[in-house]
Amino acid sequence: MVTNVGNQTKFIDAIKELIELDYDAVDTYKLAIEKLKNLEYKDKFYEFKGDHNQHIKQLSAFLARNNEIAPTEPDKTKDLLMKAKVEGASFIGDKDILKAMLSNEEDTVTAYERMNKRVKESSDQKIAKIIADGWEDEKRHKNWIQNELEKLKHSGELS
Template sequence: METVMDTKQNISDLSDLIELEYDAIAAYRSAIERLDNAAYKLQLTEFLGDHVRHVEDLSNVVRQEGGNPPTEGDFKQILTQGKVVLAGLIGDEAIRKAMKANEVVTNTTYEKAVDTGYAEHIQALLRGGLADERRHKDWIEKTLATL
């Protein structure tokens, strides 16, 4: 019985992470549409691809665990607020600051997930996602530091 509960908890936790990733995807799309700098657009497009891959990878794990992964964000996460804020932002600096705030959320969420104690194959996936999220945040911070 404990294994079933663990599996149900895994599915629930990973589904929450998938929803957060969908919210991140929406925020990235919104940011990319509004950026003026072509190099920033290109880099954020690459990061968007990472988030899409995270959804695919995490969804595969949820299916392997016997669950049905979410197909969209939950629209309650802080990233949704970020997306709404992005809609009114003008200027690359403001957009990058909003995206940095979003990346802080995803970094924190992945850090907590990595510390949860999943099976090794899930842990490896989460560590890879965390590495991506850290790289996203670091790049945004570096571009903001050059202002």
């Protein structure tokens, strides 16, 4: 799935879609944690899920400061697509769940990168740091998953 988050005409609408994407990520991490067998992966995914929850809280506070109502749930279609990748991968094993989650994290990295470029559209001084920190979190998530997949590849578990 390629995300359109960050391409919305209005900055506030892009923030709302970013929150929905973070809700999608939380739901997908919950599912991945349930399906994974490797405890290290589960622990790391709990951490990443927590980061996404923090993004939701901070972005929702920004909307509240701007008299806007924040979404309270994921976009149903995107959520279904993200979870379907993980659900399908779970029948094969942990490495395929990692691959599915990498694809999902690539979308969140793209979304936060776009929003980081747009942040100057807001007069709220706090939002730049929230977006920049979120982008760093997303890059860290993506890099961790990529590194774990590389380890599996070098160990012969991933072809």
